[in-house]
Amino acid sequence: LAKTTQPISMDSYEGQEVNITCSHNNIATNDYITWYQQFPSQGPRFIIQGYKTKVTNEVASLFIPADRKSSTLSLPRVSLSDTAVYYCLVGEANYGGSQGNLIFGKGTKLSVKP
Amino acid sequence: DAGITQSPRHKVTETGTPVTLRCHQTENHRYMYWYRQDPGHGLRLIHYSYGVKDTDKGEVSDGYSVSRSKTEDFLLTLESATSSQTSVYFCAISGTGPFYEQYFGPGTRLTVT
Numbered sequence: 001l002a003k004t005t006q007p008i009s010m011d012s013y014e015g016q017e018v019n020i021t022c023s024h025n026n027i028a029t030n031d032y033i034t035w036y037q038q039f040p041s042q043g044p045r046f047i048i049q050g051y052k053t054k055v056t057n058e059v060a061s062l063f064i065p066a067d068r069k070s071s072t073l074s075l076p077r078v079s080l081s082d083t084a085v086y087y088c089l090v091g092e093a094n095y096g097g098s099q100g101n102l103i104f105g106k107g108t109k110l111s112v113k114p
Numbered sequence: 115d116a117g118i119t120q121s122p123r124h125k126v127t128e129t130g131t132p133v134t135l136r137c138h139q140t141e142n143h144r145y146m147y148w149y150r151q152d153p154g155h156g157l158r159l160i161h162y163s164y165g166v167k168d169t170d171k172g173e174v175s176d177g178y179s180v181s182r183s184k185t186e187d188f189l190l191t192l193e194s195a196t197s198s199q200t201s202v203y204f205c206a207i208s209g210t211g212p213f214y215e216q217y218f219g220p221g222t223r224l225t226v227t
Contacts (some may be wrong), residue, residue, distance in 0.1 A: 034215070043204045043218025044157065078128075087156065104157035 004088045009109040018075045020108050022088030025069050033064060033071045036087040038107070044087060048073070075110075083112045115198050117218040120205050126225045133192040135222050137205030139185075146188040147172075147206040147216065148180060150199075163188055171217065195226045 012018045024033070032051050036044035048055055050062040050071070060072040075082055084105040086105040116141030127133050148160040149172075151172060159172030161180040169180050177199060179191045192199055205219040 036216075041221070043206070043221055044216075045218070046215045049215065104159075106154070106156040 004105045006086075006088050006105060006108045008106065009111070011111050011113065012078055013113050014079055015077050016020070018078050018082075018110060018112075020075075020086055020088075020093055020110070022073070022075045022090075023070050024088070024090045027068050027090055028092065031068075031090050032092075032111045033062065033068075033074045034089045035060070035062065036089065036104070038085045038087065044104075047086075078110075078112045080112050080114060083110060085109050107111055117216060118207055120219040120222050121162040122222060123220065124223045126227060127195050128227055129196055133195050133223050133224065133226075135190045135203055135205075135224070137188040137190070137219060139188075139207045140189060141207060141209070141217070142185060143209045143217075144185075145208045145216075146182065147208075148178070148188065148190045149204045150174065150201040151204060151221075152201050160190065160203075160213065195224075197203075197226050200224060200226045 010020060032049055034049040035047045037047050038044040048057055048060050048062045050064050052064050052068060055062045063072040063074065073086060087104045087107040089104055120140045121136045129186060138198045142217045145162065145164055147162040148175045149156050150160055158174045160174055160178050161169055161172050163182040166182055172205055177192060181191065185209060188205060203222045203224060206216040208216045
C-alpha cells in the first residue's frame with residue numbers, strides 16, 4: 001500500500017496561493033489520489049480527487065505529474081477560514097469487494113494569517 | 115451534508131467496562147468505516163465494512179470489534195476499554211464506484227479513566 005509524506009505544517013497569509021505537496025513514491029497503477037480538509041472538532045471533508053494530470057473544482061486544483069509519485073494541492077487566494085489540516089490519501093478505487101487498509105497519514109497543518 | 119450520525123457524541127467510561135459506539139447512515143452507502151484520531155497520529159482505520167455482515171480489519175483493530183446487521187448501522191465495540199483507547203472516533207461512509215470519496219460523521223469523544 002502506498003504511503004504518503006507531507007509537510008507537517010505550513011504558514012500563509014490571506015490572499016496568497018498555497019501549494020501543499022504530497023509524496024507517494026510507491027503509488028500503484030490502480031491508486032487514486034484524494035485530498036481531505038479537517039477543521040478542529042469536525043470530521044474530514046473531501047476536497048478533490050484525481051488520477052493523473054490536473055483536476056480543478058470550485059475549491060482547489062490538484063496537479064499530478066506523469067510519474068504520479070507526488071501530487072500538489074493548490075488553494076487559490078486562501079482566507080482565514082482555510083486554516084485546517086489537509087490530508088493526502090492514496091488508495092485503490094473501490095470497485096467492489098474489500099477495501100484494504102486506508103491510511104490517511106498525519107496531514108499538513110495550514111495556518112493562514114491576516 | 116451526508117446523513118451520518120454518531121452516538122453518543124461524548125462518553126466517559128472506566129477501564130474494563132464494555133463500550134459500544136453507533137454509526138447510523140441514511141445514504142444507503144455500501145461501505146462504512148471506523149477511524150480513531152489521536153494527537154500526532156492523524157486518522158487511523160480501525161475496521162471497515164463492505165456490506166451487511168461483511169467486515170474486515172484496518173490498521174489498528176486490536177481491542178475492537180464491529181458488527182453490521184443492517185446497511186444503515188455500523189457498531190464499534192470495545193469489549194474491555196483501556197486508557198489507550200481514549201480518543202476521538204469517526205465513522206465514515208462511501209458508495210461504490212471508481213472514486214474514494216468518504217463522508218465523515220461528527221465524531222465521538224471517548225474518555226477511558
